[in-house]
Amino acid sequence: MIRFEHVTKRFADGTTAVDDLSFEVAEGELVTLVGPSGCGKTTTMKMVNRLIEPTSGRILVNGEDIAAVDPVELRRRIGYVIQQVGLFPHKTVLENTATVPHLLGWQRRKARDRAAELLDLVGLDPAVYGDRYPDQLSGGQRQRVGVARALAADPPVLLMDEPFGAVDPVVRERLQNEFLRLQSQVRKTVLFVTHDIEEAVRLGDRIAVYGNGRIEQFDAPAAVLGTPATPYVADFVGADRGLKRLSVTVIEPGDLEQPPVVHLDDRLPEAAERLAREGARWAVVLDDADHLHGWVDAAALRAGSAGGGAVRDHARRMDAWLPVGASLKQAFSTMLQHDAGWIAVLGGDADDHFLGVLTPAGLHEALRRSIGADAVGAARSEVEVATVSGS
Numbered sequence: 001m002i003r004f005e006h007v008t009k010r011f012a013d014g015t016t017a018v019d020d021l022s023f024e025v026a027e028g029e030l031v032t033l034v035g036p037s038g039c040g041k042t043t044t045m046k047m048v049n050r051l052i053e054p055t056s057g058r059i060l061v062n063g064e065d066i067a068a069v070d071p072v073e074l075r076r077r078i079g080y081v082i083q084q085v086g087l088f089p090h091k092t093v094l095e096n097t098a099t100v101p102h103l104l105g106w107q108r109r110k111a112r113d114r115a116a117e118l119l120d121l122v123g124l125d126p127a128v129y130g131d132r133y134p135d136q137l138s139g140g141q142r143q144r145v146g147v148a149r150a151l152a153a154d155p156p157v158l159l160m161d162e163p164f165g166a167v168d169p170v171v172r173e174r175l176q177n178e179f180l181r182l183q184s185q186v187r188k189t190v191l192f193v194t195h196d197i198e199e200a201v202r203l204g205d206r207i208a209v210y211g212n213g214r215i216e217q218f219d220a221p222a223a224v225l226g227t228p229a230t231p232y233v234a235d236f237v238g239a240d241r242g243l244k245r246l247s248v249t250v251i252e253p254g255d256l257e258q259p260p261v262v263h264l265d266d267r268l269p270e271a272a273e274r275l276a277r278e279g280a281r282w283a284v285v286l287d288d289a290d291h292l293h294g295w296v297d298a299a300a301l302r303a304g305s306a307g308g309g310a311v312r313d314h315a316r317r318m319d320a321w322l323p324v325g326a327s328l329k330q331a332f333s334t335m336l337q338h339d340a341g342w343i344a345v346l347g348g349d350a351d352d353h354f355l356g357v358l359t360p361a362g363l364h365e366a367l368r369r370s371i372g373a374d375a376v377g378a379a380r381s382e383v384e385v386a387t388v389s390g391s
């Protein structure tokens with residue numbers, strides 16, 4: 001979808017910003033370009049929409065050599081989001097979002113409807129924010145408008161240059177999550193520049209690690225963290241790359257335990273007896289629709305049994321839950337946040353169907369799986385650490 005063939009950019013003053021670059025971003029793929037300041041990431045990106053012309057080599061978008069495409073026309077087909085969002089201050093949020101559809105000559109009504117739809121998609125209610133001006137928004141909201149505007153004309157390709165760089169870490173993480181959700185719906189071909197390895201790892205299907213005008217490694221996040229190709233990459237991803245892997249390893253159904261499950265309306269004596277039979281100290285409680293309600297203590301059930309009643313009289317709410325596919329980092333963080341010895345995992349066919357619980361032991365297994373997955377290429381010391389800590 002985006003293909004670089006031996007692309008070099010040498011500026012007039014002799015600086016070689018990009019040196020013989022060849023790589024490809026597949027259709028619907030999100031590739032992050034990551035590296036220290038000045039290594040050529042932005043230059044790479046700006047060559048795709050012809051804000052910068054290569055000195056040699058060629059770039060194809062959707063099989064077409066872009067050197068032959070009129071730059072203005074090319075840019076209308078490519079969404080572009082930058083850090084200083086560049087919203088028009090005298091235009092409302094809705095008008096800003098409808099900019100490209102207008103340029104493309106859409107009917108006013110159709111353009112505004114589309115803009116409203118996009119604002120909704122990025123989490124801004126058009127009825128609340130549509131008529132505001134950019135200076136009446138927070139930094140995070142402005143970034144969302146930037147993303148909505150870039151997507152408004154439904155371009156197949158999106159270029160994003162540090163789009164979430166100017167907001168604080170909490171808002172940034174929220175924007176990243178929202179963007180991932182959005183991308184899973186719209187499946188654009190995305191080139192995403194960042195100097196933050198955490199962001200690159202979280203967002204990228206693949207990551208290109210840059211060092212001085214060249215790509216040092218181009219691979220899936222887990223592979224870059226697990227088996228850095230060069231000492232430079234190892235240094236760049238950091239000594240705590242084991243920890244960073246937590247954010248790219250997901251919980252799988254096999255990591256879960258299956259405690260006894262009771263329902264809110266189950267009668268007490270039967271429920272208490274069942275837990276006693278199974279030797280369980282607690283059970284997960286589901287409601288009529290099989291949605292997670294919480295948990296119940298076996299001793300409380302036993303004590304209450306004599307008086308009759310139902311599980312609901314003793315059930316406690318449980319807010320510590322995660323969707324299957326969440327990262328181990330989220331699992332760790334949820335356990336800490338709720339001071340919980342286990343967390344419920346929901347998902348599967350129906351979205352919030354109860355699947356099982358993740359315990360610290362399950363988490364540990366998942367960690368070992370994450371390291372073992374590429375043990376073939378992993379450094380010996382890493383595998384040994386996993387073995388020792390697991391014994």
Ligand SMILES: Nc1ncnc2c1ncn2[C@@H]1O[C@H](COP(=O)(O)OP(=O)(O)OP(=O)(O)O)[C@@H](O)[C@H]1O
Nearest residue numbers: 011013015017036037038039040041042043044195
């Ligand atoms: N117009 C220009 N003329 C001369 N040199 C330039 C020009 N634009 C960029 N450069 C140089 O090219 C190199 C790569 O710049 P580029 O902006 O692509 O880096 P980057 O990786 O995006 O950095 P940052 O993360 O700081 O944005 C740098 O050494 C920069 O100084």
